[in-house]
Amino acid sequence: MILHGYWRSGTSYRTRIALNLKGLTYDQAGVDLRTGDQHSDAFLALNPQGLVPALEVDGQVLTQSPAILEWLEERFPEPPLLPTGLGERAQVRAMAALVACDIHPLNNLRVLKAVKALNGDANDWAAGWIRPGFDALEALIARHGDGWAFGDTPTLADCCLVPQIYSARRFEVDVSAWPRIAGIEARAAAHPAFQAAHPDAQPDAD
Missing domain, CATH: 3.40.30.10 (Glutaredoxin)
Structure with missing residues (x-):
């Protein structure tokens, strides 16, 4: 690969x-x-x-x-990144899509360049989409999570959420406002798979 x-x-x-x-x-x-x-x-x-x-x-x-x-x-x-139940799998996919469809596309590099070209503040723009998305995720994690976004093992939802937390910090969003999301960030920081995937650990990182 x-x-x-x-x-x-x-x-x-x-x-x-x-x-x-x-x-x-x-x-x-x-x-x-x-x-x-x-x-x-x-x-x-x-x-x-x-x-x-x-x-x-x-x-x-x-x-x-x-x-x-x-x-x-x-x-x-x-190991599975989706639970076994049909409804549970839909919940995990929905949580992943909340990040992948409703938060991330609005604060990626292409969009931020367009915002700056219009003399907008990139941090304010990104935070304006991250905060309501994290509000919703925090509520969903409270409903479905048990250490991770859904249940007690990482799922596709965590694969999407953890990079968005990294982006939130880049845009000066205080993640402590969402204690369950902050808890997942801490858990990921101690997990070898997430550690190896962190941007700072990549061969092309600055």
Whole structure:
């Protein structure tokens, strides 16, 4: 497997977490979004959308992190990142989508550049989407969590949430306002799979 990603990208980060939780070995190819590597002919040949991550595996290229995470769960079912019950699986997917669909896309690099071009404050913009999203997640974790976002083991929800916590801190959002989310952050900091996936631990990190 070759993971093409950017060390600080939340979508690359969540993919690394899932790969690590599954105990999979993979190589990394850095794509520096700041310098436009994602628009090179070589990368566009892999992913015509010009976004990270892209996972080369089994003679194909997988893109879009939610699709990659679902593929990993189906291809490598142990340890599971989704619970067994149909309704419970839907709850975990909903929590993951809350981050992946409703928070992250509004504070990724492309959007922040557009905000700055309009003379907006990137931190205020990002925080304006993170805070209500975390309010909802905190309530869902209170309902379903037992140490992690859902239950007592990491799931796809945690793969998405932990990188968003990292982004929240970058945008000067005080995570202590959500004690259950802060607790997951602390638990992830002590977990080898999450430690190895952290942006600072990546070979292309500044």
